[in-house]
Amino acid sequence: MRDLGQSGDLRRFLGVVAEHHEPHLDVFVVSEPSSRALPANGGLRVGHYASPDAAREEAFMLTERMCLKHRLHATGFVGAKLVANVSAPVATMKDRIIDVVAGLLEQLNGEVYTGCDMNFDAADAARLAHASPYVLAAVDSPIDASAATGHGVYGSFAGAVAAEAEQGAPNPQSVLVHGVGAVGRTVVERALADGLEVFTVDRVPRRAALDGCTPLDRDAWWKKDVDAWVLCSGSGVIEPRMVDDLPCRLVVSGANGPFAEGAETIAAARATVVPDVMSNAGAVMVDSIERYNPWSWARAAPTDVYRMVEHRHRRATMKYLQYDRPPTFSDEPRRPCGLDYEARTQYAV
Numbered sequence: 001m002r003d004l005g006q007s008g009d010l011r012r013f014l015g016v017v018a019e020h021h022e023p024h025l026d027v028f029v030v031s032e033p034s035s036r037a038l039p040a041n042g043g044l045r046v047g048h049y050a051s052p053d054a055a056r057e058e059a060f061m062l063t064e065r066m067c068l069k070h071r072l073h074a075t076g077f078v079g080a081k082l083v084a085n086v087s088a089p090v091a092t093m094k095d096r097i098i099d100v101v102a103g104l105l106e107q108l109n110g111e112v113y114t115g116c117d118m119n120f121d122a123a124d125a126a127r128l129a130h131a132s133p134y135v136l137a138a139v140d141s142p143i144d145a146s147a148a149t150g151h152g153v154y155g156s157f158a159g160a161v162a163a164e165a166e167q168g169a170p171n172p173q174s175v176l177v178h179g180v181g182a183v184g185r186t187v188v189e190r191a192l193a194d195g196l197e198v199f200t201v202d203r204v205p206r207r208a209a210l211d212g213c214t215p216l217d218r219d220a221w222w223k224k225d226v227d228a229w230v231l232c233s234g235s236g237v238i239e240p241r242m243v244d245d246l247p248c249r250l251v252v253s254g255a256n257g258p259f260a261e262g263a264e265t266i267a268a269a270r271a272t273v274v275p276d277v278m279s280n281a282g283a284v285m286v287d288s289i290e291r292y293n294p295w296s297w298a299r300a301a302p303t304d305v306y307r308m309v310e311h312r313h314r315r316a317t318m319k320y321l322q323y324d325r326p327p328t329f330s331d332e333p334r335r336p337c338g339l340d341y342e343a344r345t346q347y348a349v
Contacts, residue, residue: 014060025100027104030080036111040079045118058083064079122146148306157279159313235256235257285308
């Protein structure tokens with residue numbers, strides 16, 4: 001696996017730019033230096049963490065990934081992430097989370113935008129958008145940001161397959177999708193449409209029971225002999241023991257930071273691994289269109305947007321795997337990728 005940047009190199013540029021603490025709720029906004037002209041962008045993740053420090057650490061880890069993702073795909077943003085730690089049931093805290101986050105975004109005055117992430121879905125983002133103008137989540141649009149992410153993940157999968165085919169590798173016949181939420185479902189649909197045998201696993205068994213797929217046991221799914229894994233679940237869920245005898249030759253990281261410590265290195269020694277910053281930029285590409293290309297955004301058709309996202313991920317992943325050096329990252333502003341989208345343009349996939 002080619003290196004896309006060392007986390008330690010980025011950490012020193014990041015900081016907590018806003019935070020809030022009260023009984024049952026801690027919110028951290030972590031960002032690299034930003035401005036209204038070059039704002040930071042990252043979704044809002046809600047969860048039950050072992051401590052406020054654990055939530056803060058995850059916010060830093062996720063922001064590091066966002067920094068690389070925005071640079072790699074030239075979105076017109078810099079990296080940020082919002083993490084809310086709750087000690088009460090998530091559903092009972094949503095109203096308060098939205099109020100607090102809206103206040104923090106107002107305090108940051110347009111230097112940070114947010115949107116969906118785990119336990120904060122499109123409906124939640126729409127409510128937040130009514131309380132704050134600093135939300136990018138395709139609100140009131142027929143475009144689904146999670147579906148866009150799924151198309152990007154599948155585009156990276158297709159790009160990796162094409163790059164390996166140039167080296168004489170056979171096309172995969174089977175794929176295992178780990179995590180069948182909004183992103184994973186899109187990956188499943190695309191894989192089935194391409195005639196692949198699809199296996200699924202999810203912490204909620206009924207989500208894995210999709211037509212045309214074979215659900216796997218959560219306790220032993222990693223032992224299934226398949227050609228590829230596409231990881232669309234959570235952060236840190238793939239443990240070293242799961243990849244010690246990796247049964248596949250391609251792994252696409254559709255989730256943010258899916259590997260626990262040490263697991264990605266083991267996997268990369270046994271298979272081609274496409275990292276998350278390469279494969280799951282679909283939602284931030286959509287954000288780039290929404291913010292920087294409003295004329296085309298107002299006329300955008302979902303199918304065309306998804307084709308653009310898939311096409312750009314396929315092309316970027318092919319280049320990543322074809323060259324012996326990692327992509328060049330620059331702090332110099334680049335033309336936002338959203339400006340390249342033109343309404344009613346057809347993109348080859």
